[in-house]
Amino acid sequence: MGKNMVIQENELLTLTKLNSENDTDTTKHYVSDEELANIDKEYCTYGDKIHADSNPKVFRDCNGVFMYDSEDTPFLDLEMWFASCNLGYKNKRVRDAVVDQIDTLPQISSHFQYDYKVLLSEKIAKANIERFGTKGRVQFNVGGSQVIEDALKLIRNYTHKSRMFSFYGGFHGRTLGASCLTAGYRYRKPFGHFSEEAHFVPYPYCFRCPYGKKCDSCNYYCVQQLRREFEDNCAGIYDHSSKECAMGAFFVEPVQGSGGYIIPPEGYFKELKKVLDDFGVLFVDDEIQMGFYRTGKLWAIEHYGVKPDVITFGKSLTNGLNPLGGMWAKEELISPEVWPNGRTHSTFCNNPIGMRAGYEVMKIFEDGDFEREVANKGKYFLAGLKDLEKRHKRIGHVDGLGLALRIECVTEDGFTPDPELLHNILAEGLKGDLSYNGKKCGIILNKGSHYNNTITLVPAVTITYEEIDMALELLDQLFTRLS
Numbered sequence: 001m002g003k004n005m006v007i008q009e010n011e012l013l014t015l016t017k018l019n020s021e022n023d024t025d026t027t028k029h030y031v032s033d034e035e036l037a038n039i040d041k042e043y044c045t046y047g048d049k050i051h052a053d054s055n056p057k058v059f060r061d062c063n064g065v066f067m068y069d070s071e072d073t074p075f076l077d078l079e080m081w082f083a084s085c086n087l088g089y090k091n092k093r094v095r096d097a098v099v100d101q102i103d104t105l106p107q108i109s110s111h112f113q114y115d116y117k118v119l120l121s122e123k124i125a126k127a128n129i130e131r132f133g134t135k136g137r138v139q140f141n142v143g144g145s146q147v148i149e150d151a152l153k154l155i156r157n158y159t160h161k162s163r164m165f166s167f168y169g170g171f172h173g174r175t176l177g178a179s180c181l182t183a184g185y186r187y188r189k190p191f192g193h194f195s196e197e198a199h200f201v202p203y204p205y206c207f208r209c210p211y212g213k214k215c216d217s218c219n220y221y222c223v224q225q226l227r228r229e230f231e232d233n234c235a236g237i238y239d240h241s242s243k244e245c246a247m248g249a250f251f252v253e254p255v256q257g258s259g260g261y262i263i264p265p266e267g268y269f270k271e272l273k274k275v276l277d278d279f280g281v282l283f284v285d286d287e288i289q290m291g292f293y294r295t296g297k298l299w300a301i302e303h304y305g306v307k308p309d310v311i312t313f314g315k316s317l318t319n320g321l322n323p324l325g326g327m328w329a330k331e332e333l334i335s336p337e338v339w340p341n342g343r344t345h346s347t348f349c350n351n352p353i354g355m356r357a358g359y360e361v362m363k364i365f366e367d368g369d370f371e372r373e374v375a376n377k378g379k380y381f382l383a384g385l386k387d388l389e390k391r392h393k394r395i396g397h398v399d400g401l402g403l404a405l406r407i408e409c410v411t412e413d414g415f416t417p418d419p420e421l422l423h424n425i426l427a428e429g430l431k432g433d434l435s436y437n438g439k440k441c442g443i444i445l446n447k448g449s450h451y452n453n454t455i456t457l458v459p460a461v462t463i464t465y466e467e468i469d470m471a472l473e474l475l476d477q478l479f480t481r482l483s
Contacts, residue, residue: 032070033070053427057069057430060072062089063088063089065089065460065462066089069432069442073432073441074442076444076470076471076474077459078445078446078459079444080458082315082458083289083294083458084320085460086319087316087319087364087461087462088319093363094318094319095321097357098321098356100356101353102353105352106353107352110346110350114352116359120138120355120359121140123366125137131302133307134307134330136331137335138328139349140324140350140354140355141325141326141346142325142348142351143314143323143325144312145174146325147288147313147327148175148177148251148286148288148312149177150327152164152181153344154344155248155284155310156248157339158248158282158338159248159282161245161247163246164180164198164199164247165200165281166199166250167183167202167203167252168201168202168259168450169183169450170253171183171259172251172253172286172288174187180196180197180198181251199237201225201226202222202225203256203262203264204262204268205256215265220265226272227275227278230275230278243280247281249282249309249310250281251286252285253290254286254299255300255401255404258448259450260448260454261399261404261405261406262399262406263399263401268304269301270306284308284312285299285301287300287311287312288314288325290404291311291313291315291317293374293402295378295401295403295404298365309330310327310328310330312325312326313325313326314326317354317357317358319357319361321354321357323354324357374402375402377402378400378401378405380468381400381403381468385398385400385407386398388476392476392480393412393414394412394479394483395408395410395479396409397410403457403461404457404458406454407455407457408453408454409453409455410453417451417453419452419453422454425482429442429443434474443471443475443478446458
């Protein structure tokens, strides 16, 4: 049984490769974990996220939904490279497509045309015609932040406005333009004044409503507050005499990612879109983390019955095998007459390896029934989390849409955020001393939240029901151990 298959009783031995016939051979590694740590301290920058932990975990292999450390201990991965590997590690179809591309046309100047760039654009554009009934075009770049930069340029080019709306708790990237849309001050603080910082409004975080309202009776109070800003002559965002808004677009995460996988209430985005349409503000749907069937739809916004003007996407477009993202926009925003040659570009934006990987990912989704499968797996996983919530006082709230799931860690009162518990749970999972069917293993979890207390669960959409059972068992062990 391969590493990407379910771990059942007496089979974890195979996955850990700790049997008498195949003892762990640490000499296969070029340098030890300790040597890597010493070299890292001397020569590597601390400016990336690796050093969010003082002693970053070292992994040596991956397959399916598992990562393997230097002792070949399996770690069930519920982070999946921040939702970049929705189809699991070492997916054979995507790998084979990339290898074939390397063997045929691995490099080509972005001045020239070739097949898979055009064919991938066609797939995405036709998928959006099917979903939204809207003709549009696609442009690529090398990652999520760069795609957001392109979308900002697109909006500015079309509206001639430089200010945007965004949500508190939203995260759209770390480049200068994308940082203007990202609510957390910590992302901007070291870099001085940001003159085009977005106008931030509260996200519909119903478990901790910033207005103290109840979701079932508030009548979308947060949306009505935004409408009042437009209607108020003194609010500074709308000129009633010229009927012109100061803002070009609203950048939206349909499920808030870094904010803690917050699921908006049904109908929220329809109400928000009414306000934006009434006052001439474009709707930009950021699907960089939630796209590609993370929520059970190709785009998470499909759950809410609204049609975006622009969609940005990335991460799992190539299943993590190439840094590639893109934006789709309605024809009137991005036609050649409005958005001519050279408006935005990067050397590697149309690289053939990424295009081939993306094309194969889209084909896999077309060939499968991911909408049904992810919805069913998500319901099964969420039901298991709700059972854990009943049994552990330190779990304050669980929720999910498809396989985007959340667990809020709280104190004994059942509501007060407990970031320390979250930190300890993530660290404990990485020790690799949990047990499943009597065998040693670990679990990889991610965090997000307005209060740094939420576990965000991002399993591969190919995870099996048995692997979901394993996840629930390991989470139960962690909360039992640390509560």
